Amino acid sequence: MKPTAKTLKGPWSDPAIEIPPITPPAKGYTFVYAESPLVVKRGGVYFRFEQLEVFRSDDPLKWSGPPVARLAPRDPLKRLAPEIVTHDGQDYLVAYQWRGRDPRGIYLAPLAWEP
Numbered sequence: 154m155k156p157t158a159k160t161l162k163g164p165w166s167d168p169a170i171e172i173p174p175i176t177p178p179a180k181g182y183t184f185v186y187a188e189s190p191l192v193v194k195r196g197g198v199y200f201r202f203e204q205l206e207v208f209r210s211d212d213p214l215k216w217s218g219p220p221v222a223r224l225a226p227r228d229p230l231k232r233l234a235p236e237i238v239t240h241d242g243q244d245y246l247v248a249y250q251w252r253g254r255d256p257r258g259i260y261l262a263p264l265a266w267e268p
Contacts (some may be wrong), residue, residue: 193237195244
């Protein structure tokens with residue numbers, strides 16, 4: 154059942170379930186969990202993005218580490234605010250790129266899911 158309310162401020166019919174972060178924020182970036190929290194289900198498995206660290210679980214409410222992928226291993230702050238976009242059956246990771254010598258802008262990479 155989806156939560157409902159007559160107004161945006163509530164009261165809501167069901168309480169929210171808080172799922173705490175798995176990893177601490179990257180050094181120098183205290184709002185790491187404020188941008189684009191993301192969970193997707195592919196092939197019967199759930200993938201959770203904490204920025205570009207990806208975790209896998211069979212239950213969307215139970216998570217633990219370590220990550221199954223680090224999509225920006227050398228600089229976790231280089232690409233932020235991940236989103237998944239699907240075009241013609243292919244999933245892509247889209248993120249904001251902003252540090253170093255690389256130009257600022259949108260980063261796009263095809264994804265392959267391995268349960």
